[in-house]
Amino acid sequence: MRRLMFLATFGLGGAAILISLGIWQVQRLAWKEELIADIEKRILAAPIKLPAELNPERDAxxxxxxxxxxxxxYLRVLVSQKQVGAGYRIIRPMLRDEGAILIDMGFVPVAKADALKFEEGPPLTLVGNLQWPQETDRFTPMPDVDENIWFARDVERMADVLDTRPIMVVRRDAPQSGGPVTPLPVDTAAIPNDHLQYAITWFSLSAIWLAMTAVFLRRKPGANKS
Incomplete structure (x- = not known):
């Protein structure tokens, strides 16, 4: 009887923990979906003039x-696009009376990158979204300055190189002088949302745990002895 009580307590307790983890992931899934929906709505909202004071957390x-x-x-950031392959994000400075800023112009394939040549042109208007990408960590290689190849969008460092304010606008329209560069507008694709898979995993483990508990409870003591 003590053996059965121990197995039942251990089995049901473990299953309860696994089920609670699955429920928590379902709750996280609802929260993440709501967050992504709010961000998508914000991304596609009507553009406003660039505010004088900006906060990376509030204004992303x-x-x-x-x-x-x-x-x-301009600076080139090495990236890859599905069905296209390797290429570069092109970051250019926009000179403004209020202070220069960075413009993420978009993507150009590697084959066309070496032929790029930009000149200052007439004033133009761009529509895009503010972004302070968190793409660098201790494993990110340093930029190859000689080859003009960056491995992440480091707003602070790029601003120093191009002599701008640490503000980046990722364009979402095609400006008058886009050339071969295709816009890569801001979207929510990079926001991780694996909570459904996690929930399925926890619920599956709880089912397996309960099944194993049932098997052990049904085994007769000493059944495995010769």
Missing amino acids: YLPVEVTGVLGAG
């Missing part, structure tokens, strides 16, 4: 309209 994804002159300098 804010749609803005900016006017200025695109500078001749």
Whole structure:
């Protein structure tokens, strides 16, 4: 009897923990879906003029309209696109009376990257979204300055190199001088949302745990002895 009580307590207790973890992941899934829906709504909202004061946490994804002159300098960030392959994000400075800012112009394939050449042109207006990407960590290689190859969008460091404010606008329209660069608008694809898979995993483990508990409870003591 003590053996049965121990197995039942251990089995049901373990299953209860696994089920509670699954329920928690379902709750997290609902929270994450609501968060993503709010971000998508924010991304596609009507653009406003770039505010004078910005906060990276409060103003991430804010749609803005900016006017200025695109500078001749640019930086290349190595990325990859599905069905296209390797290429670069092109980051250019936009010169404005209120202070220069960074513009993520979009994507260009590697084959076309070496032929890129930009010059200052007439003032133009771009629509895009503010972003402060968190793409760097201790494993991110340092930029290859000689080859103009970056491995992440480091807003602070790029701003120093291009002599701008640490503000990046990722364009979502095709400006008057886009050239071969295709916009890569901000979206929510990079926001991880694996909670459904986690929930299924925990619920599956709880079912297996209960099944194993039932098997042990049905075994007769000494059944495995010769």
